[in-house]
Amino acid sequence: MRIAVIGAGMAGLSCATALSRADRTGADLEIRVFDKGRGPGGRMATRRIATPLGEACFDMGAQYFTVRSPDFAEEVSRWVSAGQVAPWPAAGPEAWVGTPSMTAPLKDMAAPLDIAWNSFVAGLSRDAEGWRLHLKDGDVPGFDAVVIALPAEQATPFLALTDPAFFQRNVLSQTSPCWTGLYAFAAPLSVSADVFRKQGIISWAARNSAKPGRAPLETWVVQADHDWSRAHLEEPPESVAAALLSSLLALTGDPGREALVQSAHRWRFALSTPLGLDGLWNPEIGLGVCGDWLLAPRVESAWLSGAALARRMGAQPFTRPARGGEALSPALTSR
Numbered sequence: 001m002r003i004a005v006i007g008a009g010m011a012g013l014s015c016a017t018a019l020s021r022a023d024r025t026g027a028d029l030e031i032r033v034f035d036k037g038r039g040p041g042g043r044m045a046t047r048r049i050a051t052p053l054g055e056a057c058f059d060m061g062a063q064y065f066t067v068r069s070p071d072f073a074e075e076v077s078r079w080v081s082a083g084q085v086a087p088w089p090a091a092g093p094e095a096w097v098g099t100p101s102m103t104a105p106l107k108d109m110a111a112p113l114d115i116a117w118n119s120f121v122a123g124l125s126r127d128a129e130g131w132r133l134h135l136k137d138g139d140v141p142g143f144d145a146v147v148i149a150l151p152a153e154q155a156t157p158f159l160a161l162t163d164p165a166f167f168q169r170n171v172l173s174q175t176s177p178c179w180t181g182l183y184a185f186a187a188p189l190s191v192s193a194d195v196f197r198k199q200g201i202i203s204w205a206a207r208n209s210a211k212p213g214r215a216p217l218e219t220w221v222v223q224a225d226h227d228w229s230r231a232h233l234e235e236p237p238e239s240v241a242a243a244l245l246s247s248l249l250a251l252t253g254d255p256g257r258e259a260l261v262q263s264a265h266r267w268r269f270a271l272s273t274p275l276g277l278d279g280l281w282n283p284e285i286g287l288g289v290c291g292d293w294l295l296a297p298r299v300e301s302a303w304l305s306g307a308a309l310a311r312r313m314g315a316q317p318f319t320r321p322a323r324g325g326e327a328l329s330p331a332l333t334s335r
Protein backbone atom coordinates (compact mmCIF):
# COMPACT_ATOMS: atom_id res chain seq x y z
CA MET A 1 0.00 0.00 0.00
CA ARG A 2 1.58 3.29 -1.10
CA ILE A 3 0.69 6.30 1.05
CA ALA A 4 1.57 9.95 0.38
CA VAL A 5 1.64 12.37 3.32
CA ILE A 6 1.44 16.03 2.32
CA GLY A 7 3.03 18.19 5.05
CA ALA A 8 5.96 17.35 7.33
CA GLY A 9 4.97 19.42 10.36
CA MET A 10 4.28 17.74 13.69
CA ALA A 11 0.96 16.24 12.51
CA GLY A 12 2.28 14.81 9.23
CA LEU A 13 5.43 13.42 10.86
CA SER A 14 3.42 11.92 13.71
CA CYS A 15 1.11 10.18 11.22
CA ALA A 16 4.00 8.99 9.02
CA THR A 17 5.93 7.75 12.08
CA ALA A 18 2.94 5.75 13.37
CA LEU A 19 2.32 4.31 9.89
CA SER A 20 5.95 3.29 9.51
CA ARG A 21 5.83 1.59 12.93
CA ALA A 22 2.79 -0.34 11.65
CA ASP A 23 4.81 -1.21 8.54
CA ARG A 24 7.58 -2.66 10.71
CA THR A 25 5.01 -4.91 12.39
CA GLY A 26 3.91 -6.37 9.08
CA ALA A 27 1.36 -3.93 7.59
CA ASP A 28 3.37 -3.65 4.33
CA LEU A 29 3.14 0.09 3.77
CA GLU A 30 5.29 2.36 1.63
CA ILE A 31 5.13 5.90 3.00
CA ARG A 32 6.40 8.98 1.19
CA VAL A 33 6.19 12.46 2.75
CA PHE A 34 6.16 15.71 0.73
CA ASP A 35 6.84 19.18 2.14
CA LYS A 36 7.38 22.53 0.47
CA GLY A 37 10.00 23.50 3.09
CA ARG A 38 13.75 22.89 2.99
CA GLY A 39 13.68 20.79 6.15
CA PRO A 40 11.63 19.93 9.23
CA GLY A 41 9.89 22.84 10.97
CA GLY A 42 6.46 23.92 9.83
CA ARG A 43 5.05 26.08 12.60
CA MET A 44 7.84 24.87 14.91
CA ALA A 45 10.45 26.44 12.62
CA THR A 46 13.83 27.85 13.63
CA ARG A 47 15.49 30.80 11.88
CA ARG A 48 19.25 31.49 11.83
CA ILE A 49 20.56 35.02 11.21
CA ALA A 50 24.23 36.05 10.94
CA THR A 51 25.30 38.85 13.31
CA PRO A 52 28.68 40.57 13.88
CA LEU A 53 28.93 38.47 17.08
CA GLY A 54 28.15 35.15 15.43
CA GLU A 55 25.03 33.35 14.33
CA ALA A 56 21.78 34.03 16.17
CA CYS A 57 19.16 31.29 16.31
CA PHE A 58 15.46 31.91 16.97
CA ASP A 59 12.43 29.70 17.55
CA MET A 60 10.11 31.72 15.38
CA GLY A 61 6.93 29.61 15.65
CA ALA A 62 5.82 27.53 18.65
CA GLN A 63 7.72 28.68 21.72
CA TYR A 64 7.22 25.64 23.90
CA PHE A 65 4.81 22.75 24.23
CA THR A 66 2.87 21.08 27.01
CA VAL A 67 2.21 17.39 27.60
CA ARG A 68 -1.16 16.19 28.83
CA SER A 69 -2.04 12.88 27.17
CA PRO A 70 -0.30 9.62 28.16
CA ASP A 71 0.43 8.73 24.51
CA PHE A 72 2.20 12.01 23.84
CA ALA A 73 4.00 11.72 27.22
CA GLU A 74 5.41 8.38 26.05
CA GLU A 75 6.72 9.96 22.84
CA VAL A 76 8.16 12.91 24.77
CA SER A 77 9.98 10.55 27.13
CA ARG A 78 11.68 9.06 24.05
CA TRP A 79 12.76 12.56 23.00
CA VAL A 80 14.03 13.24 26.54
CA SER A 81 16.17 10.09 26.42
CA ALA A 82 17.57 11.17 23.04
CA GLY A 83 18.37 14.68 24.36
CA GLN A 84 15.91 16.28 21.92
CA VAL A 85 13.75 18.16 24.45
CA ALA A 86 14.08 19.64 27.94
CA PRO A 87 11.80 21.39 30.43
CA TRP A 88 11.78 25.20 30.40
CA PRO A 89 10.34 26.32 33.76
CA ALA A 90 10.44 30.03 32.81
CA ALA A 91 7.38 29.41 30.60
CA GLY A 92 5.53 27.38 33.24
CA PRO A 93 5.83 24.14 35.19
CA GLU A 94 4.54 22.07 32.23
CA ALA A 95 6.58 23.73 29.47
CA TRP A 96 8.97 21.76 27.26
CA VAL A 97 11.23 22.99 24.45
CA GLY A 98 13.26 21.29 21.76
CA THR A 99 17.04 21.38 22.29
CA PRO A 100 19.02 23.01 20.81
CA SER A 101 15.95 24.37 18.96
CA MET A 102 12.24 23.65 18.65
CA THR A 103 12.85 21.67 15.48
CA ALA A 104 14.92 19.00 17.29
CA PRO A 105 12.08 16.49 17.85
CA LEU A 106 10.87 17.00 14.27
CA LYS A 107 14.36 16.27 12.93
CA ASP A 108 14.42 13.14 15.05
CA MET A 109 11.06 12.00 13.62
CA ALA A 110 11.99 12.94 10.05
CA ALA A 111 15.36 11.13 10.00
CA PRO A 112 14.12 7.58 9.29
CA LEU A 113 11.32 8.65 6.91
CA ASP A 114 11.34 9.03 3.14
CA ILE A 115 10.71 12.78 2.74
CA ALA A 116 10.81 14.89 -0.40
CA TRP A 117 11.73 18.43 0.72
CA ASN A 118 11.26 21.51 -1.49
CA SER A 119 8.19 19.76 -2.86
CA PHE A 120 5.18 22.06 -3.04
CA VAL A 121 2.12 19.96 -3.83
CA ALA A 122 0.00 22.13 -6.09
CA GLY A 123 -2.84 19.72 -6.78
CA LEU A 124 -4.25 16.26 -6.33
CA SER A 125 -6.18 13.99 -8.68
CA ARG A 126 -7.06 10.33 -9.12
CA ASP A 127 -6.61 8.22 -12.21
CA ALA A 128 -6.18 4.59 -13.17
CA GLU A 129 -2.98 4.37 -11.09
CA GLY A 130 -4.53 5.83 -7.92
CA TRP A 131 -3.86 9.24 -6.32
CA ARG A 132 -1.57 11.53 -8.29
CA LEU A 133 0.27 14.45 -6.68
CA HIS A 134 0.91 17.46 -8.89
CA LEU A 135 4.26 19.07 -8.07
CA LYS A 136 5.94 22.00 -9.75
CA ASP A 137 8.56 19.71 -11.27
CA GLY A 138 6.10 17.04 -12.44
CA ASP A 139 3.54 14.56 -11.20
CA VAL A 140 4.06 11.75 -8.71
CA PRO A 141 1.42 9.06 -9.44
CA GLY A 142 0.37 5.75 -7.98
CA PHE A 143 -0.63 6.32 -4.33
CA ASP A 144 -3.37 4.21 -2.80
CA ALA A 145 -3.98 6.71 -0.02
CA VAL A 146 -3.19 10.37 0.65
CA VAL A 147 -2.89 12.15 4.00
CA ILE A 148 -3.41 15.93 4.03
CA ALA A 149 -1.41 17.30 7.00
CA LEU A 150 -1.65 21.04 6.38
CA PRO A 151 -2.98 24.11 8.23
CA ALA A 152 -6.77 24.42 7.78
CA GLU A 153 -6.71 27.11 5.08
CA GLN A 154 -4.01 25.33 3.09
CA ALA A 155 -5.98 22.06 3.31
CA THR A 156 -9.18 23.71 2.01
CA PRO A 157 -8.51 23.50 -1.75
CA PHE A 158 -7.54 19.83 -1.47
CA LEU A 159 -10.68 18.94 0.50
CA ALA A 160 -13.10 21.10 -1.50
CA LEU A 161 -13.01 18.78 -4.49
CA THR A 162 -12.24 15.45 -2.86
CA ASP A 163 -14.52 15.03 0.15
CA PRO A 164 -17.54 17.31 0.74
CA ALA A 165 -18.04 16.13 4.35
CA PHE A 166 -14.41 16.84 5.30
CA PHE A 167 -14.61 20.17 3.49
CA GLN A 168 -17.67 21.18 5.53
CA ARG A 169 -15.72 20.62 8.75
CA ASN A 170 -12.59 22.25 7.38
CA VAL A 171 -14.30 25.57 6.60
CA LEU A 172 -15.40 25.86 10.24
CA SER A 173 -11.77 26.30 11.31
CA GLN A 174 -10.08 29.68 10.92
CA THR A 175 -6.44 30.28 11.71
CA SER A 176 -5.31 33.60 13.23
CA PRO A 177 -2.21 35.37 11.94
CA CYS A 178 0.78 36.27 14.11
CA TRP A 179 3.55 38.76 13.36
CA THR A 180 6.74 37.62 15.09
CA GLY A 181 9.79 39.83 15.73
CA LEU A 182 13.29 38.36 16.10
CA TYR A 183 16.08 40.39 17.77
CA ALA A 184 19.70 39.83 18.82
CA PHE A 185 21.55 42.24 21.13
CA ALA A 186 25.22 42.77 21.91
CA ALA A 187 24.50 42.67 25.66
CA PRO A 188 21.59 41.40 27.78
CA LEU A 189 18.48 43.58 28.15
CA SER A 190 17.95 45.01 31.64
CA VAL A 191 15.20 42.71 32.87
CA SER A 192 15.84 39.50 34.74
CA ALA A 193 12.49 37.95 33.66
CA ASP A 194 12.80 35.72 30.59
CA VAL A 195 9.10 35.68 29.62
CA PHE A 196 6.33 38.30 29.28
CA ARG A 197 2.72 37.62 28.34
CA LYS A 198 0.00 39.99 27.12
CA GLN A 199 1.49 43.47 27.42
CA GLY A 200 -0.05 46.03 25.03
CA ILE A 201 0.31 44.80 21.46
CA ILE A 202 2.65 42.03 22.62
CA SER A 203 1.04 38.66 23.32
CA TRP A 204 4.36 36.97 24.15
CA ALA A 205 8.00 38.06 24.48
CA ALA A 206 10.79 35.72 25.54
CA ARG A 207 14.54 35.67 25.88
CA ASN A 208 15.16 32.87 23.39
CA SER A 209 18.77 32.53 24.53
CA ALA A 210 17.53 31.61 28.05
CA LYS A 211 16.02 28.35 26.81
CA PRO A 212 18.06 25.24 27.59
CA GLY A 213 20.82 24.36 25.12
CA ARG A 214 20.92 27.75 23.34
CA ALA A 215 24.00 29.80 22.44
CA PRO A 216 24.72 32.66 24.88
CA LEU A 217 24.18 35.55 22.41
CA GLU A 218 21.21 37.58 23.76
CA THR A 219 18.18 36.87 21.54
CA TRP A 220 14.47 37.72 21.93
CA VAL A 221 11.33 36.54 20.15
CA VAL A 222 8.30 38.84 20.29
CA GLN A 223 4.80 37.86 19.10
CA ALA A 224 2.18 40.52 18.36
CA ASP A 225 -1.36 39.81 19.48
CA HIS A 226 -3.80 38.50 16.87
CA ASP A 227 -5.82 41.72 16.46
CA TRP A 228 -2.69 43.79 15.90
CA SER A 229 -1.27 41.14 13.57
CA ARG A 230 -4.47 41.08 11.53
CA ALA A 231 -4.66 44.88 11.35
CA HIS A 232 -1.01 45.14 10.19
CA LEU A 233 -0.87 41.95 8.14
CA GLU A 234 0.18 43.52 4.85
CA GLU A 235 2.69 45.99 6.30
CA PRO A 236 6.36 45.59 5.34
CA PRO A 237 8.33 43.35 7.74
CA GLU A 238 10.81 46.17 8.42
CA SER A 239 8.18 48.48 9.93
CA VAL A 240 6.63 45.62 11.94
CA ALA A 241 10.08 44.64 13.29
CA ALA A 242 10.65 48.27 14.35
CA ALA A 243 7.22 48.56 16.05
CA LEU A 244 7.63 45.33 18.00
CA LEU A 245 11.19 46.26 19.00
CA SER A 246 10.10 49.56 20.49
CA SER A 247 7.28 47.78 22.39
CA LEU A 248 9.78 45.23 23.70
CA LEU A 249 12.29 47.87 24.82
CA ALA A 250 9.54 49.87 26.55
CA LEU A 251 8.59 46.69 28.39
CA THR A 252 12.13 45.81 29.46
CA GLY A 253 13.14 49.40 30.32
CA ASP A 254 15.77 49.70 27.59
CA PRO A 255 14.41 52.50 25.36
CA GLY A 256 16.85 53.48 22.62
CA ARG A 257 18.80 50.21 22.68
CA GLU A 258 19.77 49.04 19.21
CA ALA A 259 19.50 45.46 18.07
CA LEU A 260 22.45 43.78 16.35
CA VAL A 261 19.95 42.27 13.92
CA GLN A 262 16.19 42.48 13.67
CA SER A 263 13.65 40.74 11.49
CA ALA A 264 9.92 40.02 11.41
CA HIS A 265 8.12 36.92 10.18
CA ARG A 266 4.51 37.06 9.04
CA TRP A 267 2.63 33.90 10.02
CA ARG A 268 -0.55 34.13 7.99
CA PHE A 269 -1.79 30.92 9.59
CA ALA A 270 -0.58 30.63 13.19
CA LEU A 271 -3.19 29.51 15.71
CA SER A 272 -6.31 27.66 14.58
CA THR A 273 -9.77 27.60 16.09
CA PRO A 274 -10.17 24.09 17.52
CA LEU A 275 -12.81 21.69 16.19
CA GLY A 276 -12.50 19.03 18.90
CA LEU A 277 -12.01 16.22 16.33
CA ASP A 278 -8.78 14.24 15.92
CA GLY A 279 -8.07 12.71 12.51
CA LEU A 280 -10.43 12.23 9.54
CA TRP A 281 -10.26 9.10 7.40
CA ASN A 282 -12.33 8.16 4.37
CA PRO A 283 -11.52 4.54 3.50
CA GLU A 284 -13.74 4.67 0.42
CA ILE A 285 -11.32 6.91 -1.42
CA GLY A 286 -8.19 6.51 0.73
CA LEU A 287 -8.14 10.11 1.98
CA GLY A 288 -6.92 11.09 5.45
CA VAL A 289 -6.70 14.49 7.15
CA CYS A 290 -4.74 15.48 10.23
CA GLY A 291 -3.45 18.73 11.73
CA ASP A 292 -3.70 20.83 14.86
CA TRP A 293 -6.89 22.53 13.59
CA LEU A 294 -8.86 19.30 13.99
CA LEU A 295 -8.17 19.26 17.73
CA ALA A 296 -6.61 22.41 19.22
CA PRO A 297 -3.89 24.91 18.26
CA ARG A 298 -1.03 23.20 20.04
CA VAL A 299 1.99 21.04 19.24
CA GLU A 300 0.59 18.18 21.31
CA SER A 301 -2.73 18.35 19.42
CA ALA A 302 -0.91 18.15 16.08
CA TRP A 303 0.95 15.05 17.28
CA LEU A 304 -2.26 13.47 18.63
CA SER A 305 -4.13 14.21 15.42
CA GLY A 306 -1.49 12.49 13.28
CA ALA A 307 -1.36 9.49 15.61
CA ALA A 308 -5.17 9.21 15.72
CA LEU A 309 -5.39 9.27 11.93
CA ALA A 310 -2.81 6.48 11.62
CA ARG A 311 -4.85 4.40 14.10
CA ARG A 312 -8.03 4.97 12.08
CA MET A 313 -6.25 3.99 8.87
CA GLY A 314 -5.15 0.76 10.54
CA ALA A 315 -8.55 0.03 12.06
CA GLN A 316 -10.61 0.58 8.92
CA PRO A 317 -9.25 -1.52 6.08
CA PHE A 318 -8.19 0.33 2.97
CA THR A 319 -10.48 0.12 0.02
CA ARG A 320 -8.51 0.77 -3.10
CA PRO A 321 -9.79 4.02 -4.57
CA ALA A 322 -12.16 3.91 -7.51
CA ARG A 323 -9.98 4.34 -10.54
CA GLY A 324 -12.23 6.61 -12.59
CA GLY A 325 -9.53 8.78 -14.10
CA GLU A 326 -11.31 11.92 -12.95
CA ALA A 327 -9.33 15.02 -12.07
CA LEU A 328 -10.39 15.99 -8.55
CA SER A 329 -8.47 19.13 -7.85
CA PRO A 330 -7.23 21.88 -10.10
CA ALA A 331 -3.80 23.41 -9.70
CA LEU A 332 -3.59 25.44 -6.50
CA THR A 333 -1.73 28.61 -5.84
CA SER A 334 1.00 28.84 -3.22
CA ARG A 335 0.08 30.58 0.07
Ligand SMILES: Cc1cc2nc3c(=O)[nH]c(=O)nc-3n(C[C@H](O)[C@H](O)[C@H](O)COP(=O)(O)OP(=O)(O)OC[C@H]3O[C@@H](n4cnc5c(N)ncnc54)[C@H](O)[C@@H]3O)c2cc1C
Nearest residue numbers: 007009010011035036042043062063121270292298299302
Ligand atom coordinates in the same frame (compact mmCIF):
# COMPACT_ATOMS: atom_id res chain seq x y z
C1 LIG B 1 3.73 31.99 16.09
C2 LIG B 1 3.25 30.68 16.62
C3 LIG B 1 3.32 30.41 17.99
C4 LIG B 1 2.88 29.19 18.49
N1 LIG B 1 3.03 28.92 19.82
C5 LIG B 1 2.75 27.68 20.29
C6 LIG B 1 3.08 27.33 21.61
O1 LIG B 1 3.70 28.11 22.35
N2 LIG B 1 2.74 26.07 22.05
C7 LIG B 1 2.12 25.17 21.23
O2 LIG B 1 1.87 24.04 21.66
N3 LIG B 1 1.83 25.48 19.95
C8 LIG B 1 2.12 26.71 19.46
N4 LIG B 1 1.86 27.02 18.17
C9 LIG B 1 1.07 26.06 17.35
C10 LIG B 1 1.91 24.90 16.84
O3 LIG B 1 3.08 25.38 16.24
C11 LIG B 1 1.06 24.13 15.85
O4 LIG B 1 -0.13 23.72 16.50
C12 LIG B 1 1.74 22.89 15.26
O5 LIG B 1 3.10 23.08 15.01
C13 LIG B 1 0.97 22.54 13.99
O6 LIG B 1 1.56 21.41 13.35
P1 LIG B 1 0.91 20.89 11.98
O7 LIG B 1 1.72 19.73 11.55
O8 LIG B 1 -0.56 20.70 12.19
O9 LIG B 1 1.07 22.10 10.95
P2 LIG B 1 2.39 22.79 10.38
O10 LIG B 1 3.47 22.84 11.40
O11 LIG B 1 1.94 24.08 9.80
O12 LIG B 1 2.88 21.81 9.21
C14 LIG B 1 2.36 21.87 7.90
C15 LIG B 1 3.48 21.56 6.91
O13 LIG B 1 2.92 21.54 5.60
C16 LIG B 1 3.82 22.12 4.69
N5 LIG B 1 3.01 22.56 3.54
C17 LIG B 1 2.05 23.52 3.49
N6 LIG B 1 1.49 23.57 2.27
C18 LIG B 1 2.10 22.62 1.52
C19 LIG B 1 1.94 22.17 0.18
N7 LIG B 1 1.00 22.67 -0.65
N8 LIG B 1 2.78 21.20 -0.27
C20 LIG B 1 3.71 20.65 0.53
N9 LIG B 1 3.89 21.03 1.83
C21 LIG B 1 3.09 21.99 2.32
C22 LIG B 1 4.49 23.23 5.48
O14 LIG B 1 5.77 23.54 4.94
C23 LIG B 1 4.59 22.61 6.87
O15 LIG B 1 5.84 21.98 7.10
C24 LIG B 1 2.32 28.22 17.62
C25 LIG B 1 2.26 28.48 16.25
C26 LIG B 1 2.74 29.69 15.75
C27 LIG B 1 2.74 29.93 14.26
